[in-house]
Amino acid sequence: MTRNKRFAFGPRAGRCVSVSLLALLAACGGGGGGGGGGDATAASGGSSAAPEAALTAPATQTPAAVQAVDTVASLVTAPVAALTAQLVPAPAASFETAEYWRNYSLDMINASAAYATGASGQGVVVAVNDGLVDTGVAELAGRIAGGGRNLTDDTTVNTHATHLAGIIAANRNSSGMEGVAWSATILPVASFVDDGDGNRGAGSAPYDGIAYAADAGADIINNSWGSAVGDPQSAALVAAVRHAARLGAITVFSTGNEGKAQPGTTALVPQTAPDTQSLFVAVTAVGSNGVLATYANACGAAASWCLAAPGSRITSSDAGGGYVSMSGTSMAAAVVSGALAVVTSRFPELTSAQVVSRLLATADATGRYADSATYGRGLLDLGAATRPIGTLVANAVGSTVSTGSLTASAAGSSLTGNAVLGDALVHALAAVPVALFDSYDGATFAGDLGDLVSAGRGLDVGDLAFGDFGTGFFAARSGGPGLSLSLSERRQDIGAYAALQGLSRAGTETVVAARLALDKGTVLFAGLNAGFAEVAPAYADLPYQAGLALSDGAFVPGVLALADGGAMLGIDSALDGQVALTVTLMNKAPGDDIGAGGASAAEARLRFDAGGGLTLEGGIAYLREEGGMLGASGTGLLAVERAETVQVSVGARLALSADTMLYARYDRATTRSLDSGAFIGGAEIASDAWSLGVVGRNAAMAGDFWGFGAHQPLSGRGGDLVLDRPLGRDADGRVYGDTVAVGLDGGGREVDLEAFYALPVGERGLFGVNLLYVSQPGNSAAAPDEVLGMLRYRQRLW
Incomplete structure (x- = not known):
C-alpha cells in the first residue's frame, strides 16, 4: 500500500551551537546491540574503518563560485506542470555544490542525478527509531514532523540519533552538509537510552518504536541497531516488522559492525517472516574506496533484500550542534533510508513495495558488487533508481498501466509527417508533455510528444x-x-x-x-x-x-x-x-x-x-x-x-x-x-x-x-x-x-520554380533539359533550398 498520512512541521529551532570535535561510542548504532562494536569516529577506538580517502572531492569539483540552488519545492499537484518540469530538469551538476561534496557518499550513490528529476524526499516521513534526536540543531530546522515520541525516560539528546537524522534529511542550505533526502521530514522515536557505555535499548522500546512509527504514518522506519550475529531472533521484533509491513511502511536495518560474513539476526526477519521481505531492507557498509568496510557484517543470508551503501567517515549533525564524522553500518542504513525517501517522492504513484523493488533492482551489481554474499543486491545507485527501467511504455487514458495488450512501446508509437504537413507536426508537438510508464513497475516519466514525431518530406x-x-x-x-x-x-x-x-x-x-x-x-x-x-x-x-x-x-x-x-x-x-x-x-x-x-x-x-x-x-x-x-x-x-x-x-x-x-x-x-x-x-x-x-x-x-x-x-x-x-x-x-x-x-511553404525543354529524337526517343529550384522543400522552413539541373534521354522500346 502507499503511504498517505503526512505530518505537520514542528516548531523551528534556531539556537546557535558549537561544533563537536568527538562523537561518543554508540554500541547500538551499527547493529552491534548488546554485543558491542558500535559506530565510531576515525579518532575513536571500537570498530574503526579501513583507511579512507578525503571526504570531499578535489577542489576543482567544488569551486567557490558554485552556489546552492533553491530547495526543490514539493511536487506541484498540477500534473501538466509536473510533467513539464521533468522535461527540462535541472542539470545534475547544479546540485553538486560544496555542501553536496562534504560527504563523498552522495556522489557514490549518484544522488545528484536523482535530484535533477525534482525528487529530494518531499512529502515523505522517515522515522528514526533510535536515541533522542536533538530536534533543535540548525540542520534539522523545519525537517521534524509532528507526532514524535519518547518511549524512554531519558531526556538526554543523543549524538547517534541526531547524526542519523542529519544523514537522512539535513537541510540543503549552503552550510555544512546536506541529507540524502533533504526535503523529507524526520519522525523522531526515542527507544534507546545512553547509559554511559553506549546506547542501550530500553526494554521492548525498540520493537514498540517500529510499531509506533508505522501507526503514526511513517513511510520508512530506520533502525540503525540490531542483535549480534547468531543471537536468537526476538518474536516481538518479528511481530513489529509484520505490523509495519501491513501498514505499508518500509523497515530498514543495518547488518551490524562485527566484521563477520553474516548479518545480525535483526537483519534476517524475512527468513522468519517471508511476508515482510518486500518491505524490508538490510544494509551493509562500504568505505569511500567502495570496498566492504572492515567492521561491516556482510549481507550473507540476507543477500536477497540487502544493499551496500557508504558508511565510513560520514559527516553529519551532532547533538548540541555542529557536526561529527562517524562510521558504521548505522550510517549506511541511514543513507539507504534517505534514498528510499527520494525514490518515494519521485514516484508517489508506486507502492512502498515497488519503491523497495526499484532500489534493489537498480543497485550496481557489476564487478566486485556481483558478490552477493558480501554486497547483496549491490551498491546503492539512487540515480539509476529514478531513471526508467526497461522499456518506456505508452498507455491510453483510462487504461490500466500494464505491459500487456493495453500498452505499446513508446518506440513503437510514433507519428511521421510528410511533405504536406512538413515540419508543422514537429513544431506543434515539440515540448508537449505526455506521461510514459516504464515496463518494470509502471513508474511515471515525462515524455515529449515532439520526440515521437518525425518530419516527413517529399522526394529529394x-x-x-x-x-x-x-x-x-x-x-x-x-x-x-x-x-x-x-x-x-x-x-x-x-x-x-x-x-x-x-x-x-x-x-x-x-x-x-x-x-x-x-x-x-x-x-x-x-x-x-x-x-x-x-x-x-x-x-x-x-x-x-x-x-x-x-x-x-x-x-x-x-x-x-x-x-x-x-x-x-x-x-x-x-x-x-x-x-x-x-x-x-x-x-x-x-x-x-x-x-x-x-x-x-x-x-x-x-x-x-x-x-x-x-x-x-x-x-x-x-x-x-x-x-x-x-x-x-x-x-x-x-x-x-x-x-x-x-x-x-x-x-x-x-x-x-x-x-x-x-x-x-x-x-x-x-x-x-x-x-x-x-x-x-x-x-x-x-x-x-x-x-x-x-x-x-x-x-x-x-x-x-x-x-x-x-x-x-x-x-x-x-x-x-x-x-x-x-x-x-x-x-x-x-x-x-x-x-x-x-x-x-x-x-x-514549399514553392517549386521550374523551366524545362524537351526535344523528340526520332520516333521513339526524347531528349530533355530541366532546371528546378525548390524553396523550403517538404514544406519545412528549416530545410535548405535545393537546385537541380538535369539532362536526360528516354527511349521507348516499342
Missing part, C-alpha cells in the same frame, strides 16, 4: 529526377475504333543514389493509360500506375506531355496527388457546346509511396469555354485515406486509422496561340480524422496548393516542348490536432489525462 529532388526512369515517352496506340492505349514498364522505387550507383531495383510495374470514345463528346478513361495528368482527357489538349516537368504535381489537383499513380477510372462528357463534366474515381493501394495505408478519391470537375481561348474550371474532390492523414502516418497509440478530405478547386487556362497556353489553379482542402490511436482525439487541418505557368510546343523546332512554372504542392496551412494525452497514473495504475488542442501553423 535527386530522387524526383530519377523517379520516372523507364516511364517511356507516351504515345497513343490505336486499339480499335475510338480506343487509344499506351503501355510501358516502369521500374519501382528508384532513388538518386541507387541510379548513380547502378544498383538493381526489385520489381517493375506496368503503366497503362487507356481512353475509349463512346461518341463525339463522351470519353471513358482508365489508368493503372499512371498519373492523373497522363490519363484524364481534360489534359489531352495541353501543349504538354506528362512527365516532362519534374514538378509534375503542378497538373494534379491538390489532394488527388495522394491517390495518384494507382488505379483510375473516369468519364469525360460534353454537356453542351460550352460546358464539360469530368468525373474521376481513383484508388491507391496500401504500401504505395504515400502513407502507410491506401487512399481513394473521387472528383467532379466542370469546364466552361468562355471564348477567346479562355477556359474556366471548378471542381470538388473527396479523399478518404486508410492508415494516414494527408499522407502522414502513425503507429501504436499515435496511429491515424482513417481520414477524409474535401477539396474545392478553381482554375483557368488561356490559349495564347495554338501552341502556347497559360494555366493557373488554386486548391483548398479541409481534412479531418475519423479513427485514430488512443493519443489522437481528432484533427481538422486546412491545406492548399496552387500552380501558375506557361507551356508550349513547336518553339525552336517542330515537335519540341517547353514550359516555365511555379508550383506550391499541397501544404498544411493551419488547423488543430486534438490530443487525449496521459498525464499520470494513480496508485491503482489507472491512467488519467486531459484533452488538448495544438495548432498546426508552424510549417514552411
Whole structure:
C-alpha cells in the first residue's frame, strides 16, 4: 500500500551551537546491540574503518563560485506542470555544490542525478527509531514532523540519533552538509537510552518504536541497531516488522559492525517472516574506496533484500550542534533510508513495495558488487533508481498501466509527417508533455510528444529526377475504333543514389493509360500506375506531355496527388457546346509511396469555354485515406486509422496561340480524422496548393516542348490536432489525462520554380533539359533550398 498520512512541521529551532570535535561510542548504532562494536569516529577506538580517502572531492569539483540552488519545492499537484518540469530538469551538476561534496557518499550513490528529476524526499516521513534526536540543531530546522515520541525516560539528546537524522534529511542550505533526502521530514522515536557505555535499548522500546512509527504514518522506519550475529531472533521484533509491513511502511536495518560474513539476526526477519521481505531492507557498509568496510557484517543470508551503501567517515549533525564524522553500518542504513525517501517522492504513484523493488533492482551489481554474499543486491545507485527501467511504455487514458495488450512501446508509437504537413507536426508537438510508464513497475516519466514525431518530406529532388526512369515517352496506340492505349514498364522505387550507383531495383510495374470514345463528346478513361495528368482527357489538349516537368504535381489537383499513380477510372462528357463534366474515381493501394495505408478519391470537375481561348474550371474532390492523414502516418497509440478530405478547386487556362497556353489553379482542402490511436482525439487541418505557368510546343523546332512554372504542392496551412494525452497514473495504475488542442501553423511553404525543354529524337526517343529550384522543400522552413539541373534521354522500346 502507499503511504498517505503526512505530518505537520514542528516548531523551528534556531539556537546557535558549537561544533563537536568527538562523537561518543554508540554500541547500538551499527547493529552491534548488546554485543558491542558500535559506530565510531576515525579518532575513536571500537570498530574503526579501513583507511579512507578525503571526504570531499578535489577542489576543482567544488569551486567557490558554485552556489546552492533553491530547495526543490514539493511536487506541484498540477500534473501538466509536473510533467513539464521533468522535461527540462535541472542539470545534475547544479546540485553538486560544496555542501553536496562534504560527504563523498552522495556522489557514490549518484544522488545528484536523482535530484535533477525534482525528487529530494518531499512529502515523505522517515522515522528514526533510535536515541533522542536533538530536534533543535540548525540542520534539522523545519525537517521534524509532528507526532514524535519518547518511549524512554531519558531526556538526554543523543549524538547517534541526531547524526542519523542529519544523514537522512539535513537541510540543503549552503552550510555544512546536506541529507540524502533533504526535503523529507524526520519522525523522531526515542527507544534507546545512553547509559554511559553506549546506547542501550530500553526494554521492548525498540520493537514498540517500529510499531509506533508505522501507526503514526511513517513511510520508512530506520533502525540503525540490531542483535549480534547468531543471537536468537526476538518474536516481538518479528511481530513489529509484520505490523509495519501491513501498514505499508518500509523497515530498514543495518547488518551490524562485527566484521563477520553474516548479518545480525535483526537483519534476517524475512527468513522468519517471508511476508515482510518486500518491505524490508538490510544494509551493509562500504568505505569511500567502495570496498566492504572492515567492521561491516556482510549481507550473507540476507543477500536477497540487502544493499551496500557508504558508511565510513560520514559527516553529519551532532547533538548540541555542529557536526561529527562517524562510521558504521548505522550510517549506511541511514543513507539507504534517505534514498528510499527520494525514490518515494519521485514516484508517489508506486507502492512502498515497488519503491523497495526499484532500489534493489537498480543497485550496481557489476564487478566486485556481483558478490552477493558480501554486497547483496549491490551498491546503492539512487540515480539509476529514478531513471526508467526497461522499456518506456505508452498507455491510453483510462487504461490500466500494464505491459500487456493495453500498452505499446513508446518506440513503437510514433507519428511521421510528410511533405504536406512538413515540419508543422514537429513544431506543434515539440515540448508537449505526455506521461510514459516504464515496463518494470509502471513508474511515471515525462515524455515529449515532439520526440515521437518525425518530419516527413517529399522526394529529394535527386530522387524526383530519377523517379520516372523507364516511364517511356507516351504515345497513343490505336486499339480499335475510338480506343487509344499506351503501355510501358516502369521500374519501382528508384532513388538518386541507387541510379548513380547502378544498383538493381526489385520489381517493375506496368503503366497503362487507356481512353475509349463512346461518341463525339463522351470519353471513358482508365489508368493503372499512371498519373492523373497522363490519363484524364481534360489534359489531352495541353501543349504538354506528362512527365516532362519534374514538378509534375503542378497538373494534379491538390489532394488527388495522394491517390495518384494507382488505379483510375473516369468519364469525360460534353454537356453542351460550352460546358464539360469530368468525373474521376481513383484508388491507391496500401504500401504505395504515400502513407502507410491506401487512399481513394473521387472528383467532379466542370469546364466552361468562355471564348477567346479562355477556359474556366471548378471542381470538388473527396479523399478518404486508410492508415494516414494527408499522407502522414502513425503507429501504436499515435496511429491515424482513417481520414477524409474535401477539396474545392478553381482554375483557368488561356490559349495564347495554338501552341502556347497559360494555366493557373488554386486548391483548398479541409481534412479531418475519423479513427485514430488512443493519443489522437481528432484533427481538422486546412491545406492548399496552387500552380501558375506557361507551356508550349513547336518553339525552336517542330515537335519540341517547353514550359516555365511555379508550383506550391499541397501544404498544411493551419488547423488543430486534438490530443487525449496521459498525464499520470494513480496508485491503482489507472491512467488519467486531459484533452488538448495544438495548432498546426508552424510549417514552411514549399514553392517549386521550374523551366524545362524537351526535344523528340526520332520516333521513339526524347531528349530533355530541366532546371528546378525548390524553396523550403517538404514544406519545412528549416530545410535548405535545393537546385537541380538535369539532362536526360528516354527511349521507348516499342
